[in-house]
Amino acid sequence: FMGGSIAGMHYVAMEAAYFIPIATPEENIPGFAPTILAVGIGVVTALIMLLAFVSSLLGKYMENMKLLEKRTDELRIAMHAAEDMARTDALTGMNNRLAFFEQSDSIHKMATRHNHIYAVILFDIDFFKKINDTYGHQIGDEALKALAKVVLRTVRETDVAGRIGGEEFAIILPETTHENASLLAARLRQNISEIVIQKSNANVTFTASFGIACHSQKDDRFEDIMEWSDQALYQAKETGRNKVVSYYGCCEI
Secondary structure, rough: HHHHHHHOOOOOOOHHHOOOOOOOOOOOOOOOOHHHHHHHHHHHHHHHHHHHHOOOOOOOOEEHHHHHHHHHHHHHHHHHHHHHHEOOOOOOEEOHHEEEEEEHHHHHHHHHHOOOOOOEEEEEOOOOOOOOOOOOOHHHHHHHHHHHHHHHHHHOOOOEEEEEEEEEEEEEEEEOOHHHHHHHHHHHHHHOOOOEEEEEOOEEEOOEEEEEEEOOOOOOHHHHHHHHHHHHHHHHHHHOOOEEEEOOOOOOO
């Protein structure tokens, strides 16, 4: 409407105007021919409109790209969070079974390739079922969480600790001798035995048994190390619990 009214006003004024020549008709007055001028104005106007249209499209494209980049970042963050949740034990915050064995596999392959050593500590809570049956599953969960805090506070940054079963935990210690692994297990055993969970009518304490095995040969499989540590843990339970037993020589600590 505005464009039409402006154009209409000019056309009416042009139609109503009367021009008095100031020179004789024979003289050549410099200027552009009306057709050329109209075409030029039309071309320039079309280019300006095209530029405005392209600028609008480009602005919309940039806006969409920024929105897409934002959504991509949000999706990436959500994927990382989902991956972390898929590899984290919801109750204790430790590595779950999947994450523990993935990281342990990498450590084993590196140790085998470079002929390095590592140790595995397998342990679980003694008489855990009795705790659940006597005090309830809530106290059992509290015991698992308290144990996990002790483990995470005690192990080194390079160690990999995880909950691999109901009340069963494992630690793999890269570049660690059997003696150092035994010292760590003994310290964990002592710290766990000092945990006290307060209940309305009683203070709940518990202990844990430990089995240790080491990787020292290039042909050792990680499954073998886990099996040996499990055998040592079984012997710890069979010989009184609340102790650390090594697979190599089955030395009690």
